Amino acid sequence: MENGHAKNRVAVIGSGNWGCVASRLIASNTTKLPSFYDEVRMWVFEEVLLTGNKLSESINQVNENCKYLPGIKLGANVIADPDLENAVKDANMLVFVTPHQFVEGICKKLVGKLRLGAQAISLIKGMEVKTEGPCMISKLITDILGINCCVLMGANIASEIAVEKFSEATIGYKKDKEVAIRWAKLFTMPYFLVSIVEDIEGVELCGTLKNVVAIAAGLVDGLDMGNNTKAAIMRIGLREMCAFSKLLFPSVRDNTFFESCGVADLITTCLGGRNRRVAEAFARNGGKRFLV
Numbered sequence: 001m002e003n004g005h006a007k008n009r010v011a012v013i014g015s016g017n018w019g020c021v022a023s024r025l026i027a028s029n030t031t032k033l034p035s036f037y038d039e040v041r042m043w044v045f046e047e048v049l050l051t052g053n054k055l056s057e058s059i060n061q062v063n064e065n066c067k068y069l070p071g072i073k074l075g076a077n078v079i080a081d082p083d084l085e086n087a088v089k090d091a092n093m094l095v096f097v098t099p100h101q102f103v104e105g106i107c108k109k110l111v112g113k114l115r116l117g118a119q120a121i122s123l124i125k126g127m128e129v130k131t132e133g134p135c136m137i138s139k140l141i142t143d144i145l146g147i148n149c150c151v152l153m154g155a156n157i158a159s160e161i162a163v164e165k166f167s168e169a170t171i172g173y174k175k176d177k178e179v180a181i182r183w184a185k186l187f188t189m190p191y192f193l194v195s196i197v198e199d200i201e202g203v204e205l206c207g208t209l210k211n212v213v214a215i216a217a218g219l220v221d222g223l224d225m226g227n228n229t230k231a232a233i234m235r236i237g238l239r240e241m242c243a244f245s246k247l248l249f250p251s252v253r254d255n256t257f258f259e260s261c262g263v264a265d266l267i268t269t270c271l272g273g274r275n276r277r278v279a280e281a282f283a284r285n286g287g288k289r290f291l292v
């Protein structure tokens with residue numbers, strides 16, 4: 001117990017490129033912060049590797065995810081767990097970091113299985129588009145599981161943070177500032193600075209919509225249209241991100257677009273993100289599909 005509060009226990013749902021880097025950041029902090037248990041359970045979508053070994057067993061043997069983040073030690077207190085219910089059952093802080101299309105199914109499996117008072121944060125950049133209209137991932141998590149969900153977005157190419165190159169991130173929250181501060185403590189490192197903003201929709205929409213602009217930037221690269229055109233795509237794209245976000249949620253704040261989640265994430269993704277790379281390859285391949 002610290003200050004009359006029970007200690008926090010963290011589980012990470014997802015173990016891809018960003019999931020592993022996020023687990024590494026968190027695990028480094030839980031060993032230093034007395035209000036957290038050291039252990040970080042990381043749920044792994046089980047896969048059989050070419051060697052015939054299971055991915056989760058391999059992670060626990062070598063403390064590395066040889067498929068999604070090779071060459072980076074995660075921290076001895078990161079425990080890979082292929083059993084979703086077991087991974088989350090004791091945790092009161094849940095970090096969602098899977099590709100967006102799997103979240104709904106994962107949440108449905110977790111109904112009635114979470115600790116009372118559990119809190120969530122989503123690192124997922126994307127949205128569900130339903131017949132009724134778009135649904136933000138944090139809302140999906142809240143609606144299905146009945147828990148509060150913050151978001152963390154930013155100029156965060158995972159492979160760079162894995163080797164501790166400096167970057168910033170933005171946490172978006174709704175009303176509960178104390179919880180947002182607790183999340184910020186869990187993620188902040190000297191090379192990873194986190195700010196908090198009371199504009200959850202604005203932060204999450206920035207993380208989602210910049211991917212569309214990055215695809216356009218990749219097409220510009222693939223067609224060798226030059227840097228001026230790419231800069232124009234980024235400028236017009238940012239303006240459209242802002243207008244579209246406000247159309248969906250009039251409460252979205254202009255200032256949010258000047259945080260890491262806004263203009264900085266737009267720039268890094270248009271320069272070095274996977275969305276940009278795929279679009280460039282598509283254009284260079286004459287607009288035909290290709291195998292990756």
Ligand SMILES: NC(=O)c1ccc[n+]([C@@H]2O[C@H](COP(=O)([O-])OP(=O)(O)OC[C@H]3O[C@@H](n4cnc5c(N)ncnc54)[C@H](O)[C@@H]3O)[C@@H](O)[C@H]2O)c1
Pocket residue numbers: 014015016017018019020045046047068097098099100102123124125126156157158159
């Ligand atoms: N990689 C980055 O640099 C980065 C940075 C910021 C945000 N993000 C966001 O983080 C989220 C997760 O991306 P990532 O880079 O960690 O993943 P990734 O693209 O590296 O890997 C995909 C993950 O999905 C899992 N998976 C495959 N099939 C599945 C299924 N049926 N059910 C559940 N999981 C399944 C795989 O096991 C793997 O862990 C995405 O929303 C992405 O936009 C990524």
Ligand SMILES: O=P(O)(O)OC[C@H](O)CO
Pocket residue numbers: 125154155156157158214265268269272273274275276
């Ligand atoms: O590689 P991308 O295009 O998924 O972008 C990665 C991150 O979102 C950059 O912040």
